[in-house]
Amino acid sequence: MHNRQSLLNRITNPKYIMVYATIGIFLIVYAFGAFMYSDKGFLTIRTFANLFIDNAYYGISAVGMTMVLITGGIDLSVGAVASLTGMFIAYGTTVLGLHPMTCILASLVMGVGLGLLMGWVIHYLNVPPFITTLTGMFFARGVCSLISRESIDIHHPFIDALAGWKIYLMKYANGQWVRIRPIAFINFNVILFVIMIIIGTFILQRTRFGRNIYAIGGNEQSASLMGLPAGRTKILVYGFNGLCSVLAGVSYALYVKSGWNLSLQGGELEVITCAVIGGTLLTGGVGSMIGTLFGVLLKSVIPALITFNGNLLSWWGKIATGLLLLLFICIQRFVVTSAGKRK
Amino acid sequence: MKVSRLMQSKVTWAIIAEALILLVCFIIRPEFFSISYQPSTGMLYGSLIDIVNRSAEITIISMGMTLVIALGGTDLSVGALVAVAGAISLKFLRWDVLTYNTPGDYTVYPYVLVIFVPLIVCALMGLFNGFLVAKGGMQPIIATLILMVCGRGVAQILTDGKQFTTGYSPFRVIGQGSFMYLPMPIIITIIVVVAVALFTRKTAFGAFVESVGVNPSASRLSGIKADTVILIVFMITGLLSGIAGLIYSSRIMSNDSNNAGLNFEMDAILAVVIGGTNMAGGKFSLAGTVVGSLIIRTIVTFVYYFGIVSEATMAFKALIIAVVIVLQSEPVREYFAKRARKKEGVSHA
Numbered sequence: 001m002h003n004r005q006s007l008l009n010r011i012t013n014p015k016y017i018m019v020y021a022t023i024g025i026f027l028i029v030y031a032f033g034a035f036m037y038s039d040k041g042f043l044t045i046r047t048f049a050n051l052f053i054d055n056a057y058y059g060i061s062a063v064g065m066t067m068v069l070i071t072g073g074i075d076l077s078v079g080a081v082a083s084l085t086g087m088f089i090a091y092g093t094t095v096l097g098l099h100p101m102t103c104i105l106a107s108l109v110m111g112v113g114l115g116l117l118m119g120w121v122i123h124y125l126n127v128p129p130f131i132t133t134l135t136g137m138f139f140a141r142g143v144c145s146l147i148s149r150e151s152i153d154i155h156h157p158f159i160d161a162l163a164g165w166k167i168y169l170m171k172y173a174n175g176q177w178v179r180i181r182p183i184a185f186i187n188f189n190v191i192l193f194v195i196m197i198i199i200g201t202f203i204l205q206r207t208r209f210g211r212n213i214y215a216i217g218g219n220e221q222s223a224s225l226m227g228l229p230a231g232r233t234k235i236l237v238y239g240f241n242g243l244c245s246v247l248a249g250v251s252y253a254l255y256v257k258s259g260w261n262l263s264l265q266g267g268e269l270e271v272i273t274c275a276v277i278g279g280t281l282l283t284g285g286v287g288s289m290i291g292t293l294f295g296v297l298l299k300s301v302i303p304a305l306i307t308f309n310g311n312l313l314s315w316w317g318k319i320a321t322g323l324l325l326l327l328f329i330c331i332q333r334f335v336v337t338s339a340g341k342r343k
Numbered sequence: 344m345k346v347s348r349l350m351q352s353k354v355t356w357a358i359i360a361e362a363l364i365l366l367v368c369f370i371i372r373p374e375f376f377s378i379s380y381q382p383s384t385g386m387l388y389g390s391l392i393d394i395v396n397r398s399a400e401i402t403i404i405s406m407g408m409t410l411v412i413a414l415g416g417t418d419l420s421v422g423a424l425v426a427v428a429g430a431i432s433l434k435f436l437r438w439d440v441l442t443y444n445t446p447g448d449y450t451v452y453p454y455v456l457v458i459f460v461p462l463i464v465c466a467l468m469g470l471f472n473g474f475l476v477a478k479g480g481m482q483p484i485i486a487t488l489i490l491m492v493c494g495r496g497v498a499q500i501l502t503d504g505k506q507f508t509t510g511y512s513p514f515r516v517i518g519q520g521s522f523m524y525l526p527m528p529i530i531i532t533i534i535v536v537v538a539v540a541l542f543t544r545k546t547a548f549g550a551f552v553e554s555v556g557v558n559p560s561a562s563r564l565s566g567i568k569a570d571t572v573i574l575i576v577f578m579i580t581g582l583l584s585g586i587a588g589l590i591y592s593s594r595i596m597s598n599d600s601n602n603a604g605l606n607f608e609m610d611a612i613l614a615v616v617i618g619g620t621n622m623a624g625g626k627f628s629l630a631g632t633v634v635g636s637l638i639i640r641t642i643v644t645f646v647y648y649f650g651i652v653s654e655a656t657m658a659f660k661a662l663i664i665a666v667v668i669v670l671q672s673e674p675v676r677e678y679f680a681k682r683a684r685k686k687e688g689v690s691h692a
Contacts, residue, residue: 076609121669126672126674128622131616135664138661139657273492282482283482315495318492321492325488326475329481329489333479
């Protein structure tokens with residue numbers, strides 16, 4: 001009895017309202033698409049799997065971004081770091097003839113190092129996160145252009161194998177496993193995305209580090225007065241976000257199989273948008289990985305709807321995303337004020 | 344005492360940084376400083392003129408951005424508003440393109456509309472940002488994120504995703520004309536800077552902005568209408584983005600909804616912060632912002648002048664800005680101030 005009540009309490013906890021709103025609106029938009037375009041195959045598992053395949057790189061980056069936003073910071077460098085990773089892989093394999101794993105390792109050192117450095121500057125030199133990571137973004141973009149100003153194709157058996165590897169979704173019919181029709185599959189990127197979401201959830205919900213992140217985002221001063229290691233936590237969060245940006249860059253490189261110095265421009269804001277419509281507050285202290293997962297799905301279902309419509313200019317997607325942001329901020333505002341009144 | 348106070352001021356550091364960059368330019372190539380007069384266009388030419396000319400858009404926008412940051416916020420939508428202003432003005436110059444299918448020295452709608460409608464629309468969009476912040480109680484960064492995401496979409500839909508060009512000469516004057524030997528954008532910048540400086544420093548408005556930035560509820564209690572101040576500041580920023588948008592599209596005599604004003608919000612925020620205004624809000628320095636904007640443009644011009652790959656400017660920009668920001672950071676400034684104080688103490692003894 002006691003257990004059930006606490007479960008009910010946990011589910012109806014107001015801090016999850018945003019997550020429910022995201023999931024609810026995603027279901028409404030998806031149902032709308034199903035209603036309008038079911039004849040064009042919107043309801044198939046293939047369409048749903050494509051949502052993951054086409055947006056895995058945003059999702060992977062959003063995992064780290066959610067943590068940064070929960071600490072009350074922001075990271076504008078993710079798009080540029082991901083693009084730089086792509087350049088490393090493309091230039092390393094195609095021009096220098098290195099093995100892709102070497103390039104990915106070098107990117108990891110670069111991305112995590114830059115993240116840790118930015119975290120250090122933010123905490124110890126007290127420079128606003130916005131400015132620090134903006135400088136990081138300029139730096140990474142500039143290095144991209146120093147490497148090459150033109151798009152470089154990636155041709156390497158390892159990359160081809162990784163990008164081409166897919167698991168077909170099967171169903172059991174007439175006593176044997178057959179591929180479902182129309183053919184749907186998930187690839188390495190999707191698995192990486194799901195693994196990162198699981199790791200992110202684990203860190204946030206089950207570790208001391210995760211609780212420190214929430215505490216610092218709630219109120220950094222009282223967190224450090226309570227003896228929580230604010231500096232170390234913040235630096236590690238930016239380092240982890242660097243790791244996520246590099247993995248997002250790897251995933252994007254597998255997706256487009258090339259490196260370009262101007263790729264993923266403005267990607268950082270797409271990622272922040274995903275996190276915000278997933279219920280993360282930019283003031284810090286509030287956010288969850290499940291919300292971010294549905295934020296990514298909700299943001300990616302809009303371009304899918306526009307593609308299915310076929311007549312709309314793709315620019316309506318931007319406007320729809322903006323309106324969605326407005327809607328979510330209004331809901332957040334409402335939830336925050338009503339929670340404030342309850343206190 | 345005085346030295347330590349000067350050393351603590353961020354504006355001092357910004358001016359020192361600009362002077363150092365120019366000094367490096369002078370040592371490497373003295374002709375960087377040469378200015379010549381071209382009688383055919385009636386304009387002065389030279390790298391220094393070019394720096395001021397090309398920094399016009401960022402300087403104009405960052406005047407508004409300074410006020411927004413003094414309120415403790417940021418405005419991310421300015422770059423998108425630049426694109427919107429360009430799209431609207433070109434739409435009035437060339438609509439309907441099917442009838443007027445070759446660009447030339449004409450305008451389809453009256454020139455008044457070409458100039459004022461974009462400015463009014465941008466001011467209204469700024470007002471929308473201000474409304475979300477003041478009445479909706481949202482964080483400025485996220486309230487303006489909405490228009491940043493939407494704005495370029497609006498600009499594209501206004502022009503049907505097309506890029507118009509024009510040859511209308513009165514429109515060319517805004518970005519490429521000259522007045523008193525100086526390029527027009529410099530004149531417009533000077534007017535804007537002086538106007539904003541007079542408006543904030545000769546009236547109480549600047550003090551209101553600072554007070555709301557430090558503590559909104561306290562200023563409300565002391566009788567300042569915080570909401571009105573926020574609305575006016577965001578509207579000014581929107582209007583100034585519109586002016587920058589007109590200059591930008593007049594320079595290229597076209598609208599470019601994808602690239603017009605790209606990353607302007609970032610550059611403007613950087614200019615303000617380098618100029619010594621704290622991102623947490625409160626005291627602001629318009630002069631510092633002008634210096635900050637000049638620093639950013641000097642780096643870019645410097646890199647172009649010495650023939651380094653243009654896209655790589657960003658890396659140099661990042662390095663120099665990193666140095667400036669680290670020098671300006673609290674711990675470093677305190678260290679220098681302490682040393683200066685110690686020296687004075689020794690000389691007194």
